[in-house]
Amino acid sequence: MLNSPAHDDRPEPGEEPREPRTEEGHTAELRPPLRRVSGRAVGVWTVRMVIGVALNLVFVSVVAAMLANLPLPWIPDWLSENARVLPIAYGIYGLLKIAVVPSWRYRVHRWEVGEDVIYTRAGWIARAWQLVPVNRIQTVDHTQAMLERVFDVATLQVQTASYAGSSTIEGLDAEEARVLSEELAARAATLRDDAT
């Protein structure tokens, strides 16, 4: 079960260090992207979250009711008696989420379309930075869900030959998204060689 070849990040003593492409200890840091998404995206996220929490709350309540009332033998007593704690706890959690997460997201979500690269950052607790080169773009979509239309924001999705290499920018101002998608499509068409 040993892993081999062994990690060879450290040269043997006395041995010439193997020419590492990146030296050990070499570090770098990514700056965040420059642009922010539209402020109205907060509204979109909030509404979405409200709907999601409400649905989940209903589901949890149903489960709690089942736990409390169904005489299944494998449910411990303490669970049956306190089952109503579940929806309440989830409700509180949901409210916190609704209050905190959209604006948190707004701070974290950033994007930047450079000359050759699209750089995005997304997430709230878990973050993701993504670099997508423009000359590898195969598809540019900008879409608006119903909720997004209400708030006049749009989502821009860029796809490359690799599914994993596709980037999504949510919450852009609708007009800006449209302009951006056209510009990207044009640029991708001219720059692109073999997009695989």
Added chain:
Amino acid sequence: MNDEHESPGPPDPERERWARGPAGHTAGRYPYQWRQAQEPAAPEPDRPQDAAVSERARWGPPQRGQGPGADPSGVRHEHGMRDALRNESAGRGPQGHVPGQGSGPVWERRPEDGRPAGENPVQDRSGAQRPSQEEPSEPQGATPHEARPEGPGAGMTTPFAGTDAGPADAPGHGSTRWGPPRDGADGGTPGPRPQSGPEVPGAYPQDAWAYERARWGPPQGGAVTGPSSSGGSTSRSDGVGAAPGPAGPAYGQDAAASERALPTSQGPGSTQDSGPDSRAESGAHSAGAGDKAEGPAGGQGPYPQDAWAYERARWGPPQGGPGSGSVPHPEIASRGDEVGAASGARPQDAAASERALPASQGPVSAQGNGPPPRGESTSRSDVAGGASGAYPREAAEGPVGPAGGQGPYPQDAWAYERARWGPPQGGAYPGQVQWQAQGPQNGWGPQSQWGNAHGVPEGHHPPGPREWWTEEASQPFTSESGRRLSPRSMVVGPINQLRSILLPILIGLVIGGFNPWLLAATGATVVMLLVGGFVTWQTLRYEITDDRIEIRKGLIRRERRTIPLERIRGVDVTSSLLHRMLGVSVVHIEAAAGSMATEDGKLDAVDAAEADRLRGELLRRRAVLTETGEARTEGDEEPAAAEPETVTYFEMPRSWYLFGALSLAHLLTPFALLATAIGLLQQSAAQMEAATDTVVGWIDATDRALLTTLAIGIPVALVLLMPVFAVVSYTVTNWGFTLKGREGSLVAERGLLTRRSVTLEKRRIRGHELQDNPLERTRSAVRLRAIVTGLGEVATRAVLLPTGPRPQVASVVERALDRYDGGLRRHPRAALSRRLIRSVGPFLLTGAVGVALDWNWLVIASAVMAVLGVPLGIDRYRSLGHGYDGAYVSVRSGSLQRGQAVVERSAVIGWTWTQTLFQRRSGLANLQVTVGAGAGGYTAQDASLPGSVAFAADVTPAMVRPFLVERGTSSAQPGPSGAGVSSAPEGPESPTGPEGPSNPTAPDAPERRDAHDGESPRTADEDR
């Protein structure tokens, strides 16, 4: 086709000869004969004027400006008849050339001004001068003048409107109006050159010759056979037998020779250079005169008469007669080339135009003799004169008739062509447009005549309607006429289909007690399957043309699938056991990346040899196409004589079959079989009640001890036999595994019962992956797979090697692919704890749940799994790594299914870092390198974030560097960063800091923020 032409006119020896046509056509079939009927025979061979005309013909249409044969007198004819007439009256040649002033043959005006065809107006006019004139004008003797013969047309008016002297061929090339033979219209319009029938395009005969001459240059080294040679040639253009037969002297042949050269492009190209040579050979030209038609090296000599001569030369004498076979004249070929497919000079033109017509003609063979089955009208059709090669291809020495088509052709060629095909479609023989379009500015070069005015893309020609079913002998890649599947496919298909429904049918029969209805239904089903197989065999045709493969099938609903050869990703040849018993294989043509079965081409059951040939052929053509970018390259480039070089990288040694015992999937085979058997039993137990009762009774009756022993013994035996089963099933799958390199592809073959051969193009291979599991690691064995673009779901196709020891696999990788040299950088120690937590944590959780619920079994199971999870987590950590060696990026992860992916740098599309909350605390992130191949992305889990950013910047600096925090430039802004704060550019604890001032849409100075993080380069977390 020639029916519309009447019986021949006055007998003419030459004509008679031609009358037979290249393949012994009977008289009356060629347009020229018809013409003869209409017009008196042209005057005799040695016509001084003819010489001039021939010169004119030789040099082609006078172009604006001074052509080679420009009339020194500077008189130019601009356009039209009136100039010609004016000149005529002035005693000058049509182009203003003054007879006797040397240079330039005089045009004879075409008969359209009422003179009897063949009559030489010049002669009439100033007979005295002409004769003398022609001497000098004869550059080399006979001028292929038969242009005189009336050629095509009464309409031969002044050959060219306006252009001027043709190629200044030395003496006699005064201002000749060369123009292509027009259809009688003003000189400006080049009519279809060799024109069929009466309409004969204008002045071809003389002009043709002159043109040809111009095009092809003077007969090489030889005297230009004047008209005489053209004797045949004259008639060439329109087939009018005007051309005096006799041996045309050199010139004619020269033209012919040059003509002959034309088709070069058609066939495996004779190089252009051979033109002259072929010309030289054209000596055998029908006319017999030693013509040295020299073709212009590439030159297109005077064509008109020469055309005939050429034809003659090309086709050889009328069958039975002397005459050189057509030797492809390279120049001629080149001529056509410029016109796109139309290669070859006139013959093509004629041919081309002719051919263009015929789409309807159907297989050339039907045409009988005459130009060789141009069958493939490929180029023919639309390209004016798209003639492609089919035209009288060179080849045959001596008369070969149309089949193979080289008979005495020249005039006949034109005539024949014209007759056969009618006027060139689009109205112009190749080159005619040229004349109008190009003036002197294009030079006189023969080539210029045939420039690309037609706008036909080189090398490609629209397929003619007949392409599908005719053999294109002249194509560099022969078009295979529709081929069928192997007859044995009639059997294989139904059997395969039967197999799937056989078991239910049998069960139904047995259970139903052989009910006659069931039997009848079964019989009917079998019969229908057989009929279906027969119909498929009858209706399925596949054909490879020069740029696509077509599969046509269907009786009631017809379907035609066309796959361009360039799009073929791979060709697989598979044969199951049944197929192999019958000696057939299934050819699967994968057309596009990740295409579904509906987009691929599949030929079920062709002969095994045919399958191999097909695969080789497709890949070879595809390689040629993609390399050269055009369907026809040097025709003669022999597509790989035989088998391209095949390098064997690997052949399975016997001992490697034992590695099957290490493969988890194969180890579980007996259990899979057992499960299948149980499932079957369950399904049929309901029906087989009697059997069930018997079994139950037996169980009740037997001794408990025996039952217990059996119950324990059988599973134990199965477990012990697992390796045996594994090896057996592994062997069946990977029997005779070979990896070969062939023509830029890797071909992997394996299989005992079903022999599967997978071809992967090397240019699609973006890297490789080495996989193993813990069992295999004990023997240090790995499995090699290729990372290929566009494989889609069919991942098993990427298997390059069976399980094998690492050193041997590495050596194969080095030979077949590329080795990865760099090491793998270890991930920080914090990753270890993360891996441990992830492998042990869930079981601890379930254990806790079990304790809470008081489920002991859960607690015990969780405890066991948690204990096992510790070494698993450690192993997972140890396998983590990523590296870059300058050319390849490598990422490794996993333990139970460990894989090291090595991807070439150019395949890297982008990067993605993901970081969870816990990773942020430890300064870790998952770095995913996105690749346009294989799995789409390979993740280096729990790598140090700053280290991975630096790594990405190393691999793709242009992409990453612009977004890096500049070291040392950011102000030392102490941020709330503690030791534990991750190196994330922005932590959640400083939300409103630098961002405050920035408004949503204005870009801010990026460096301001997170300066605290960027201040000091963080050392790699490995140190921790």
